[in-house]
Amino acid sequence: MDSWQAALAICGATVTYIWYKRHRTFSIRDVPGPKNPSWIYGHAWWWEAEEVAVVEKKILEEYGTIARWNGSLGEERLWVADPKTIHHILQDSDRLYAKPHFVSEFVATLLDWGVVLVEGDAHKRQRRAMAPAFGVFEAKALYPCFVRCSNSLAEKWHETLSTAGSGRAAIIDVHSWLSKATLDAIGAGAFDYDFGALENTDNKFTKSYANLLFDLFGKSSKGRLLFMDSFKWFPKGFCSWLLDRDKSQGVARVRENRSYAHEVASKLIEDKKKELEDGTSRKDLLSLLVKANSALRPDWRLSDDEIVAQFRTILFAGHETTAKTLTFTLWELANNQHVQESLRAEITETLSGIRARGDNDFSVNNFDSMPYLLAVVKEVLRVYPAVVNLTRMSKNDDFLPLSKPVVGLSGKVYENLPVPAGTVVAISTVGYNLNKDVWGPDAYEFRPERWLDMNEKPESPVGIYSNLVTFSGGYRSCIGWRFAVIELHTFLVTLVRQFSFALPDNGQKIKKMRPAGITPTVVGEEHKGPQMPLMVTMLRNE
Numbered sequence: 020m021d022s023w024q025a026a027l028a029i030c031g032a033t034v035t036y037i038w039y040k041r042h043r044t045f046s047i048r049d050v051p052g053p054k055n056p057s058w059i060y061g062h063a064w065w066w067e068a069e070e071v072a073v074v075e076k077k078i079l080e081e082y083g084t085i086a087r088w089n090g091s092l093g094e095e096r097l098w099v100a101d102p103k104t105i106h107h108i109l110q111d112s113d114r115l116y117a118k119p120h121f122v123s124e125f126v127a128t129l130l131d132w133g134v135v136l137v138e139g140d141a142h143k144r145q146r147r148a149m150a151p152a153f154g155v156f157e158a159k160a161l162y163p164c165f166v167r168c169s170n171s172l173a174e175k176w177h178e179t180l181s182t183a184g185s186g187r188a189a190i191i192d193v194h195s196w197l198s199k200a201t202l203d204a205i206g207a208g209a210f211d212y213d214f215g216a217l218e219n220t221d222n223k224f225t226k227s228y229a230n231l232l233f234d235l236f237g238k239s240s241k242g243r244l245l246f247m248d249s250f251k252w253f254p255k256g257f258c259s260w261l262l263d264r265d266k267s268q269g270v271a272r273v274r275e276n277r278s279y280a281h282e283v284a285s286k287l288i289e290d291k292k293k294e295l296e297d298g299t300s301r302k303d304l305l306s307l308l309v310k311a312n313s314a315l316r317p318d319w320r321l322s323d324d325e326i327v328a329q330f331r332t333i334l335f336a337g338h339e340t341t342a343k344t345l346t347f348t349l350w351e352l353a354n355n356q357h358v359q360e361s362l363r364a365e366i367t368e369t370l371s372g373i374r375a376r377g378d379n380d381f382s383v384n385n386f387d388s389m390p391y392l393l394a395v396v397k398e399v400l401r402v403y404p405a406v407v408n409l410t411r412m413s414k415n416d417d418f419l420p421l422s423k424p425v426v427g428l429s430g431k432v433y434e435n436l437p438v439p440a441g442t443v444v445a446i447s448t449v450g451y452n453l454n455k456d457v458w459g460p461d462a463y464e465f466r467p468e469r470w471l472d473m474n475e476k477p478e479s480p481v482g483i484y485s486n487l488v489t490f491s492g493g494y495r496s497c498i499g500w501r502f503a504v505i506e507l508h509t510f511l512v513t514l515v516r517q518f519s520f521a522l523p524d525n526g527q528k529i530k531k532m533r534p535a536g537i538t539p540t541v542v543g544e545e546h547k548g549p550q551m552p553l554m555v556t557m558l559r560n561e
């Protein structure tokens with residue numbers, strides 16, 4: 020075959036492929052969605068440029084709970100905020116949907132191949148080994164760690180405010196403090212390891228976490244996004260190979276973090292194994308994991324490398340997520356003084372009851388009888404889900420069930436939506452959590468009271484916690500949700516009883532940026548990375 024014939028054959032094959040993709044029955048081409056701003060880049064930049072929830076509300080208002088959008092080079096994708104569809108993807112479809120390899124390989128630079136990223140039998144095996152460390156009893160046992168870390172944070176704020184001009188109040192970047200305190204909390208609770216972040220200890224591993232996610236994702240450009248999206252065209256493994264050679268500052272920082280993490284984790288695992296042999300095993304998650312693992316059938320056991328991967332996974336999955344959730348909680352309390360006052364009143368009243376019974380302070384079980392505290396935390400988790408999208412890819416052609424029919428661009432009405440194999444589906448946690456069909460006409464408002472009025476349980480809850488998709492749902496839902504919820508309750512009670520929060524009167528505006536989840540930044544100072552300056556005032560001692 021000469022070169023002309025070869026060129027003709029390639030052109031013919033390309034045209035046939037494009038024709039096949041356009042005309043096959045299983046297509047999402049007919050689904051309405053926002054106009055593609057660029058065939059080359061798709062919507063990636065459009066998402067990045069807009070504030071979290073602004074785009075989601077636009078899509079919900081204009082297209083409803085299912086929309087088509089584009090990846091690079093014209094690729095068609097789905098955006099989903101419909102409860103029935105999400106339920107199908109998360110609960111029923113181990114066989115049908117997987118995390119796309121090009122996303123997982125990128126995230127693996129941060130987490131290694133731990134339970135968040137592996138698929139199929141490897142996931143089952145890793146999850147089985149981890150499950151015993153994440154029960155209710157185990158989460159409650161970590162309460163003293165959270166008390167210690169939240170008290171250390173309160174002490175730091177007391178010191179800062181006592182030396183401030185007025186002696187009682189100052190503007191504090193609560194996000195940077197909460198990020199340090201939650202790193203200490205996950206270190207203590209999950210590994211019995213002291214990061215010393217609040218104390219500013221000279222620990223290179225601790226320092227390697229400062230703004231790591233923002234450096235990796237927050238300084239994106241169109242070219243960078245295209246580069247990352249292009250991994251989808253390459254076979255598995257290529258992306259990892261390329262990232263190992265990537266010289267960009269964000270990836271270089273992650274590589275450095277990985278080498279410190281491996282060093283620390285290997286030493287910790289060795290110590291935990293020794294403690295297990297000596298009968299001095301502790302109650303942190305890693306000790307429980309090492310113990311549960313050693314009792315498993317040999318072919319189910321995790322290797323040391325896999326345990327190291329869980330160490331990095333737990334650190335990433337459980338650190339910034341809780342820090343950001345707490346940051347937005349304090350912001351909403353500053354925005355809604357009546358909510359803050361009601362919460363403080365409930366804390367004070369509960370504490371009086373505890374003291375009247377002869378106890379000194381809160382125990383973890385007291386939170387269950389604090390409906391307003393529970394409502395505030397659920398409402399923050401609803402409006403500010405730390406992970407804004409769950410990305411999946413259909414393994415086979417599938418029909419997605421819908422709560423409401425979708426009217427296609429052609430006028431055709433779909434009761435179920437045909438989705439071709441290989442379609443990327445973004446499950447929008449923000450879109451679902453703001454869906455008015457699920458949460459009522461005031462779904463966009465921050466209103467903790469909705470949880471006090473709610474008494475009906477949904478027939479098929481979508482998420483693992485309170486019908487929210489914030490912790491995902493089904494067999495890959497967040498294994499650490501109990502840990503997170505107890506940590507959030509503990510920090511809030513400690514901080515709200517000792518400090519009040521208000522918006523600074525300097526006209527500053529907060530922008531919720533998208534990279535690496537939902538990130539608080541100040542408008543005009545986005546380049547400085549995450550921050551949330553609030554006016555914090557010391558309250559009188561109890």
Ligand code: HEM
Nearest residue numbers: 134135336337340341405406489490491495497498499503
């Ligand atoms: C507010 C805090 C948190 C939020 C919003 C959150 C959210 C999530 C979400 C959405 C997923 C699913 C990710 C996906 O499917 O791609 C997930 C998975 C996971 N989370 Fe969390 N998380 C939080 C805290 C924690 C904590 C504190 C830990 C550990 C102590 C943790 C450990 C994990 C792990 C190990 C997984 C992977 C589970 C699996 O794939 O089987 N998370 N989390």
